[in-house]
Amino acid sequence: MFKLPNLAVAAAAIVLAGAVQAGPLGIGSTATPEMIAGWDIDIRPDGMGLPPGRGSVAEGEPLYEAKCASCHGLFGEGEGRWPILAGGEGTLDTLHPEKTVGSYWPYASTLWDYIHRAMPYPAPQSLTDDETYAISAYVLYLNDIVDDDFVADRESFAAVKMPNEPNFYIDNRPDVQNTRCMENCADPANFTIVTTINGVTPTGHFKEDSGVAANHYGDSEPAVKAVEVAMSDAATAGKSVYDKACQACHGMGVAGAPKVGDASAWVDRIQTGMASMSSNAINGYQGPNGVMPAKGGNMSLSDEEVSMA
Template identity: 50%
Template sequence: MSRFLKLGFAAGLLLGTACLGATAQASDAAAGGKLGIGRVATPEEVAAWDIDVRPDGQGLPEGRGTVSEGMAIYDENCASCHGDFGEAIDRWPVLAGGQGTLEAERPEKTIGSYWPYLSTVYDYVRRAMPFGNARSLSDDDVYALTAYLLYLNDLVDDEEFELSKENFTSIKLPNEENFIDDDRLEEPHYADKSEPCMTDCKPGQAEITMHAAVLDVTPEDAGDKDAPAGGID
């Protein structure tokens, strides 16, 4: 092969490689934005993350589980943090009880006293529990655990009660009606696009009408006997 043919072949090879590289870079840039990092997620990857459940039942998977089945799963995976009956250990969240306490000075916000929708229970357990081993439970396990949490909160009283996709939306938590839609966009400074008032909005001096509850997060100073036992008011 002559010298000129060799040079032409090498130049063509380099040009082809450069074109392929530019095409790959353009594809990567389209997938990863301006930085050209990452790629477009596959449908299977999207489906693996798209597991949220809505209050109307959209997103619920097929499955079912009973209270008695959930009890065994709870004892093995949950009781070490949340207590044998949802009463909690140390500072882990309380799951049961608290009914009638929302207007008290120290309300106890549990699934049975405060949470608005059962879908929140199912979605959170499925997504994040057990702590340190999230996504290890099957969909049937999560139905059973959710049924057992209803039982712990006296919302069902039969150990053989079975929760499933079919009857899920028929279960209403006691505090649902006390939650309202977020209507901030209807407030004047949103509706007419005006700037919210920041100074001298109301005449007179500001008046304290109530205090936050003691939070018990501020350690007491052992050397100051007059120091409050809890946090700030």
């Protein structure tokens, strides 16, 4: 072997990359392994993409309760309209199918991929690999897919089989065949006309006697805007944090979260004092009125940012 000066190695690498790179139009730059490594976060059922690391069911429990339970419920039962994660076995062919991780999802890898890429809802890609293994293991445990002593790592996790995997098949449409009949195609005597139930849809934009307003999510904004009017610099900084991290629950009243503008819900809390409210927001709260994960599940926020919000 012989040694090359570093500069020569770099020059050789550039020549090599240049030779490989020549696409038909020669547009763009080489995506380096470092660039790809930072963005290549996907996991496949065969285990491709699972990183080193580990997490147990036992480690997953407190993480789940702190970061997931405020929306998904302590037992994966789902708060409000947030997704139900556990239960539902044996319901898929009934009149009330309940599609959960355990009853429906065909692959465990999807759980790891999705928790890591998109959860907690207000703080995506904030979990470490070990935390993701632990929470994934705990959600599998909530579904009786693994035992309470399960430790998830690259090998053990890729080996998990989901019960509903065999029940998926590739799209086989077109599955129905209508014909282009033009006359006497149906017998009106057999018609049953089913009408809509009044009041389930917003119709205020075209019906004056509708009990339901033509509302949309935007209608909840004025309450926030009213606060904006007299905001100090500190409050403005808080508003930005609120929009990014808090609004998902406090805009909708999830898990007993008092809504912005709901004065009666806030009054008891305000009486506990600003220090107590900030402490709850930073450290989390679990009590008769609801649950709040520490920092709303977004640990990347500093204590100062939470207090301002």
